[in-house]
Amino acid sequence: MKKHTRTWGIRACAALLLALATLSTSAQILIGQTAGMTGPTAAPLNEANSGAQLVIDAANAKGGINGEKIEMVRIDDAFDARRAGENARVLIEDKKVVALFLSRGTPNTQAMIPWLDKYGVALIGPSTGAMVLYKPLQKHVFNVRATxxxxxxxxxxxxxxxxxxxxxxxxxxxxxxxxxxxxxxxxxxxxxxxxxxxxxxxxxxxxxxxxxxxxxxxxxxxxxxxxxxxxxxxxxxxxxxxxxxxxxxxxxxxxxxxxxxxxxxxxxxxxxxxVFPNEHLIGQPMVHEALALAQAKGQTELSPAVLEGFAAAKVLVEALRRAGPKPTRAKVLAALETMHDYDLGGLEVHYSPQSHAGIDFADLSIISQGKFKR
CATH class of the missing domain: 3.40.50.2300 (Response regulator)
Incomplete structure (x- = not known):
């Protein structure tokens, strides 16, 4: 009798652990990124990633999106377009990501599009302003910056x-x-x-x-x-x-x-x-929010690249929120295409089934004493 009770207890514990593991896995939203974390664009890309992580970490700290935390799955393509295309396939087919995010480089992003189109996966905030991603309309690419x-x-x-x-x-x-x-x-x-x-x-x-x-x-x-x-x-x-x-x-x-x-x-x-407001203009709502999150992590300054990643992640998080619990690829796409007037904090993002342009803002800066001045 004791042996039977012990065996039942072991089985029950195993079942409980399996259920908890399943719950933990299901309570994550997988977002994929392929970009040159090494190579000639590593410096601006890694700054953009740090800006994006400010938004993602803040959302996860509040319990995630509809109770599900965002998990980034990042693969380095070293700014190589062929690797970017293959990485996109791996992220979509093998890793089962809900969306792709913040690619880097025009040829690299173009290499990803066949996989986006094949599986109906959105790419949010590619870090490129190439016109080929704006016109003609790319059904699964959602830009968050000017051309x-x-x-x-x-x-x-x-x-x-x-x-x-x-x-x-x-x-x-x-x-x-x-x-x-x-x-x-x-x-x-x-x-x-x-x-x-x-x-x-x-x-x-x-x-x-x-x-x-x-x-x-x-x-x-x-x-x-x-x-x-x-x-x-x-x-x-x-x-x-x-x-x-x-x-x-x-x-x-x-x-x-x-x-x-x-x-x-x-x-x-x-x-x-x-293509974003002056990172030193703390009266600008988006800059103020980004700086507050950065300072909480011990970062004292922003850069334009940090703001680009921050803005892209704001759109990502909002799309996931609008997609509802257990977001699917199709739900994320639908949420993005109905995001007509989303306020990033002083800048509005406009999407529709006919336009995925996002923001139209361009300015000039000059480097002086090691900083961008406007």
Whole structure:
């Protein structure tokens, strides 16, 4: 009798442990991310991730979304588009994530789209402003930032307005670089100007020995340099070493404190376009909220990249909340497409079945004394 009782007790305990394990597993919302945590975009990407984690940790600390905590499943693609595509497959097919989040790089994000479309999975907040993700509409991509084309156009407009007309464009020889170039050319057309030269550069290993002479040979007053943070930083250093004082402008993909560190002594005066409000403007509601969460973790400052991750995660959390308990891929998609006027804190996100553009905000900043100034 005692043996029977002991056996029953063991079985009951085992069943209870299994039930608790099942409950623990089910009480999580898996969100996937493939991005270059290492490689040429690691600095801004990891800053964006830290901003996103502020929102996710805050939501989980309050018990999660409808009682379920968010768990991020991150895989490094080292900024390699082929790896990004394969990682997306693994996250969707094997890890069974509900949504993907905060990819990095235009070709990388494009490599993910076939898997998004095959399984009906939303990608929220890709950290790229490539027009190919906006028009024509990508059914499963939900942008949370302005386009590179609007940034590049604004940059040209600014340079021409201050009297700089001999402008050289250096762009990565990939879909990102060509997209930014298209925006710049729109700016030139509107200003009735033409670039002094257009130089295509290898995405990861540009030949600065051939690029810099083309810039100096054109007697450039300004250079629009479209590329990854480490690539642009090394290019600026090579340009300065050649004796050129040309004004350098780059896009918001390099709006991070990591980029400033990569530039080192060459950082002063570099202009970086921005797609979120001034991170030092604490009266701005989104900035105020982000800074409060950051300070609670011992972080004293924000960067534009931190704000981008923060904004994307706010949209993610809101979509999960609207999707209701036990969110599915389909419920998350439906929640996003009905998110018409979601206030991030001074900026509104607008989605519909016809538009997944999110926010339309572009500004300029200049690096001075190791910080972005506006």
């Amino acid at each position: 590179y084309q609007s940034e590049a156009e604004k940059a040209v407009q600014h340079l021409v307005t201050i009297g700089l007309t001999r402008i050289v464009v250096v762009h990565a020889a990939d879909s990102f670089g060509k997209d930014a170039l298209a925006g710049a050319m729109t700016g030139f057309d509107k200003a009735r100007q033409k670039p002094a030269a257009v130089v295509a550069a290898d995405r990861e290993k540009p030949d600065y020995a051939s690029i810099v002479p083309k810039i100096t040979g054109a007697d450039a007053q300004a250079v629009l340099w479209f590329g990854a943070s480490q690539v642009v930083a090394d290019g600026v250093k090579a340009l300065r070493a050649a004796g050129s004082a040309a004004q350098v402008v780059t896009l918001s993909n390099n709006a991070s404190s990591g980029f400033i560190k990569q530039l080192g002594d060459a950082s002063s005066g570099v202009i970086v376009t921005q």
